Amino acid sequence: MPSPRRSVEGRPLGVSASSSSGSPGSPAHGGGSRFEFQSLLSSRATGVDPACARLRASESPVHCRGSFPQAAAGPSQAPPPPLPEEDRMDLNPSFLGIALRSLLAIDLWLSKKLGVCAGESSSWGSVRPLMKLLEISGHGIPWLVGTLYCLCRSDSWAGREVLMNLLFALLLDLLLVALIKGLVRRRRPAHNQMDMFVTLSVDKYSFPSGHATRAALMSRFILNHLVLAIPLRVLVVLWAFVLGLSRVMLGRHNVTDVAFGFFLGYMQYSIVDYCWLSPHNAPVLFLLWSQQ
Numbered sequence: 001m002p003s004p005r006r007s008v009e010g011r012p013l014g015v016s017a018s019s020s021s022g023s024p025g026s027p028a029h030g031g032g033s034r035f036e037f038q039s040l041l042s043s044r045a046t047g048v049d050p051a052c053a054r055l056r057a058s059e060s061p062v063h064c065r066g067s068f069p070q071a072a073a074g075p076s077q078a079p080p081p082p083l084p085e086e087d088r089m090d091l092n093p094s095f096l097g098i099a100l101r102s103l104l105a106i107d108l109w110l111s112k113k114l115g116v117c118a119g120e121s122s123s124w125g126s127v128r129p130l131m132k133l134l135e136i137s138g139h140g141i142p143w144l145v146g147t148l149y150c151l152c153r154s155d156s157w158a159g160r161e162v163l164m165n166l167l168f169a170l171l172l173d174l175l176l177v178a179l180i181k182g183l184v185r186r187r188r189p190a191h192n193q194m195d196m197f198v199t200l201s202v203d204k205y206s207f208p209s210g211h212a213t214r215a216a217l218m219s220r221f222i223l224n225h226l227v228l229a230i231p232l233r234v235l236v237v238l239w240a241f242v243l244g245l246s247r248v249m250l251g252r253h254n255v256t257d258v259a260f261g262f263f264l265g266y267m268q269y270s271i272v273d274y275c276w277l278s279p280h281n282a283p284v285l286f287l288l289w290s291q292q
């Protein structure tokens with residue numbers, strides 16, 4: 001079936017000469033329905049079946065606005081039903097839509113390729129126990145328990161201040177990740193085995209990776225508040241990177257979940273730094289803790 005010639009904007013070209021003059025119904029005039037009507041009339045004049053012309057008009061991006069049915073319906077013709085929204089999207093994808101779909105396809109393909117420890121029978125299945133150990137090193141519970149323990153044992157105000165902020169950072173991270181996971185609701189990859197150590201209900205979702213946010217947040221926190229020798233600093237960064245990579249290798253996450261997790265964790269540290277709790281701006285918190 002031949003389709004109408006279109007201008008760069010996707011509008012039919014086969015219309016009367018007056019269409020460029022700014023008269024009502026012309027593109028310049030903005031009369032979308034009238035414009036479609038004219039293209040139908042011209043198809044009648046050239047002997048094309050009106051039913052085919054209607055079909056072709058329904059393929060038009062202009063028609064996607066839903067203005068045509070009223071215009072085309074004569075006294076004896078019922079207007080054709082409007083296209084469902086999802087069909088319109090498919091017929092007229094935007095550049096951003098194509099870019100996002102392509103990114104998603106690459107993400108899924110790459111994540112599947114990298115998921116080499118997703119099961120015991122996977123190509124790198126023998127490294128799975130090591131990856132799961134790494135998983136525990138970035139889990140929220142050991143970090144929370146460790147911070148609370150150190151906070152109880154700390155006998156200096158300076159140490160208490162840093163640990164109080166570490167606790168705040170960990171809680172903020174749990175909250176933000178749970179919030180985004182609950183909003184986005186992206187399923188974990190199909191090849192993931194849900195055999196993780198203690199999870200929350202939102203952890204059935206994968207975007208963003210909570211381990212990646214914690215890895216970025218904790219490593220930035222440690223690098224800024226612990227005086228460490230260079231080799232140890234390198235080790236902290238390596239730990240964060242390998243932990244993120246292991247999420248994809250275990251099949252727990254897609255690459256974009258981890259990439260966004262790193263970004264979010266990095267930003268979370270900026271929030272913590274900005275709201276830094278101290279005996280000056282949160283005296284109640286520190287007094288309460290010192291009385292424990």
Ligand SMILES: CC(C)=CCC/C(C)=C/COP(=O)(O)O
Pocket residue numbers: 139140141174196197198199200203205206208209210211212247252
């Ligand atoms: C129960 C507590 C305190 C934390 C849950 C930690 C957890 C299981 C996060 C999920 O991480 P991924 O999103 O990387 O799989």
